[in-house]
Amino acid sequence: MFSAAESCRLNRRRRALIAAARELFVEQGYEKTALSEIVERSGGSLATVYKLFGNKEGILEAVVFEKASSGAAMVDEAARRGGAPAEILWRLSESFRSHFLDPETVALVRIVIARSINDRAFARQFFEQTATRTLDALTELFRSWKASGAEMSGEPEVLAELFLGLFVSDVHTEAISHGMGILRTSERLRARTNFFIAGAGLN
Amino acid sequence: MFSAAESCRLNRRRRALIAAARELFVEQGYEKTALSEIVERSGGSLATVYKLFGNKEGILEAVVFEKASSGAAMVDEAARRGGAPAEILWRLSESFRSHFLDPETVALVRIVIARSINDRAFARQFFEQTATRTLDALTELFRSWKASGAEMSGEPEVLAELFLGLFVSDVHTEAISHGMGILRTSERLRARTNFFIAGAGLN
DNA sequence: GCAATGGTGTAATGCCTATTACACGTTCGC
DNA sequence: GCGAACGTGTAATAGGCATTACACCATTGC
Numbered sequence: 001m002f003s004a005a006e007s008c009r010l011n012r013r014r015r016a017l018i019a020a021a022r023e024l025f026v027e028q029g030y031e032k033t034a035l036s037e038i039v040e041r042s043g044g045s046l047a048t049v050y051k052l053f054g055n056k057e058g059i060l061e062a063v064v065f066e067k068a069s070s071g072a073a074m075v076d077e078a079a080r081r082g083g084a085p086a087e088i089l090w091r092l093s094e095s096f097r098s099h100f101l102d103p104e105t106v107a108l109v110r111i112v113i114a115r116s117i118n119d120r121a122f123a124r125q126f127f128e129q130t131a132t133r134t135l136d137a138l139t140e141l142f143r144s145w146k147a148s149g150a151e152m153s154g155e156p157e158v159l160a161e162l163f164l165g166l167f168v169s170d171v172h173t174e175a176i177s178h179g180m181g182i183l184r185t186s187e188r189l190r191a192r193t194n195f196f197i198a199g200a201g202l203n
Numbered sequence: 204m205f206s207a208a209e210s211c212r213l214n215r216r217r218r219a220l221i222a223a224a225r226e227l228f229v230e231q232g233y234e235k236t237a238l239s240e241i242v243e244r245s246g247g248s249l250a251t252v253y254k255l256f257g258n259k260e261g262i263l264e265a266v267v268f269e270k271a272s273s274g275a276a277m278v279d280e281a282a283r284r285g286g287a288p289a290e291i292l293w294r295l296s297e298s299f300r301s302h303f304l305d306p307e308t309v310a311l312v313r314i315v316i317a318r319s320i321n322d323r324a325f326a327r328q329f330f331e332q333t334a335t336r337t338l339d340a341l342t343e344l345f346r347s348w349k350a351s352g353a354e355m356s357g358e359p360e361v362l363a364e365l366f367l368g369l370f371v372s373d374v375h376t377e378a379i380s381h382g383m384g385i386l387r388t389s390e391r392l393r394a395r396t397n398f399f400i401a402g403a404g405l406n
Numbered sequence: 407g408c409a410a411t412g413g414t415g416t417a418a419t420g421c422c423t424a425t426t427a428c429a430c431g432t433t434c435g436c
Numbered sequence: 437g438c439g440a441a442c443g444t445g446t447a448a449t450a451g452g453c454a455t456t457a458c459a460c461c462a463t464t465g466c
Contacts, residue, residue, distance in 0.1 A: 010442090010443090013443080028320075028321070029320035029321055031234060032320075032321055034422080034423060034424085035423080035424070035425090036423080036424095043444095044443080044444075045443065045444045045445065045446095046424095046425085046426095046444090046445085046446095047426090047427090047443075047444070047445090048442095048443060048444075050425075050426085051442095051443090055424080055425080056423095056424065056425090107320075109379075110316055110317070110319065110320050111320070112379060113313055113316045113317065113378050113379055114313070114316065114317030114320065116313065116378070116379060116381060117231075117232035117235075117310075117317065118231070118232055118235055120381050123379055123380060123381050124380070124381070124383060126379065127376075127380040127383060127384065131376060131379070131380070131384065153398075153401070154394070154398050155394065158391050158394040158395060158398060159398075161372075161388060161391060161395060162369075162395055162398060164372070165368055165369065165372035165395070166365075166368065168371075168372040168375050168376070169364075169367070169368035169371040169372045169375070170368075171375065172371050172372070172374065172375035172378075173330075173334060173371070175316050175319070175375075176312075176315060176316055176319060176326055176329065176330050176334070177326060177327070177330040177334070178319060178323050178326050178327070180327060180330060181330065181334065181335075185364060188360065188361055188364060191357070191358065191361040192361060192364060192365055192368070195356075195357050195361060195362075195365060195402060195403075196402075198402065199398060199399075199401065199402025199403075200398075200402075213412090213413090216413080237452080237453060237454085238453080238454070238455090239453080239454095242415095246414095247413080247414075248413065248414040248415065248416095249414090249415085249416095249454095249455085249456095250413075250414070250415085250456090250457095251412095251413060251414075253454095253455075253456085254412090254413085258454080258455080259453095259454065
């Protein structure tokens with residue numbers, strides 16, 4: 001069906017287009033970015049964009065879902081490296097912080113929210129692939145600790161929401177404030193994490 | 204400068220336009236709503252819109268800032284009615300819940316975030332009038348309890364962020380998921396509030 | 407009642423950009 | 437090298453909508 005060569009050329013173009021699109025979307029948002037700008041930056045041609053992605057929304061989906069790795073992978077990684085619950089949570093908090101509060105992540109979240117106004121299917125897909133999976137992985141983590149007899153004040157589901165919420169609330173603040181809120185909260189994220197770990201009785 | 208009559212007619216139009224605009228913005232978002240639709244729904248004329256609001260963004264600002272009462276007022280109200288800290292916090296949690304998770308509030312938050320992509324001044328103004336004020340009021344509340352000798356594990360600033368974060372994270376989830384997340388988290392908000400109050404040593 | 411102030415309705419104007427069409431160069435398998 | 441498959445560049449199509457202009461009706465103060 002696809003010869004190796006065709007696949008190769010197309011894939012190179014595809015990657016270049018997605019990279020250019022991501023840069024522009026992060027800089028200016030989705031609506032304000034014209035397809036012609038993307039093509040201008042990446043090289044290639046409008047016709048190719050339509051061949052590869054179908055329409056403008058297609059390239060947005062490609063950009064978003066390429067980066068929308070769920071935090072679930074981070075949870076698994078932090079757990080895999082072992083240690084006491086508190087130790088694992090501290091490690092995880094570093095991963096979450098650097099991923100969720102990365103300006104590029106926040107910019108994409110803004111775009112997803114903006115788009116979700118008129119495209120709920122897109123919102124749903126994003127939500128399932130990120131928040132839901134991460135929450136499930138966290139719940140599973142707390143549940144496994146509970147099963148192995150750790151003292152823990154609170155149900156796994158509740159603790160998972162609380163822990164994830166520590167970061168999500170910062171993402172939201174950052175999404176709205178464009179950097180004004182983060183200076184104020186970032187320096188206190190550790191204090192909040194500490195409150196959580198102590199409150200859950202895990203230290 | 205303004206005769207009473209002029210002011211009255213204009214004000215009636217103004218209110219009707221803002222109400223129609225809010226409905227349409229909530230239903231369809233800002234970008235997808237044409238000024239002609241707003242005028243069609245409220246009665247009046249395009250020319251009046253421009254006289255009253257200057258341009259399309261002007262009417263958005265009017266809509267948003269009319270409703271953007273800060274949670275600070277709720278904090279003050281809950282504190283005014285007195286009681287033990289835990290009691291006040293439970294009361295506050297009900298106010299916050301019904302305000303922040305109101306679908307209209309969430310829809311406006313989505314719009315503010317979407318707009319903030321290309322208009323940081325707007326984002327800043329909104330942030331200052333909502334999150335910042337609410338956080339300051341909460342911080343002041345915790346500080347006053349500490350000053351009057353209540354036992355409390357955590358600094359007032361940190362506790363304020365944590366408490367507000369309980370709700371903000373749900374707002375964010377709701378903004379992205381369009382109702383898919385809330386079913387899951389709403390039934391656990393009380394459990395989270397409880398965790399917070401116990402963890403802070405306030406019960 | 408009447409002028410003047412001010413609101414109304416309609417119809418341009420102008421710009422932007424998604425999407426399509428098409429004729430032309432380039433690459434790749436052989 | 438050759439020819440077919442494929443990407444490219446440009447330009448036309450098309451629709452949407454903010455914004456403005458203008459001629460016409462309604463209120464209001466006197």
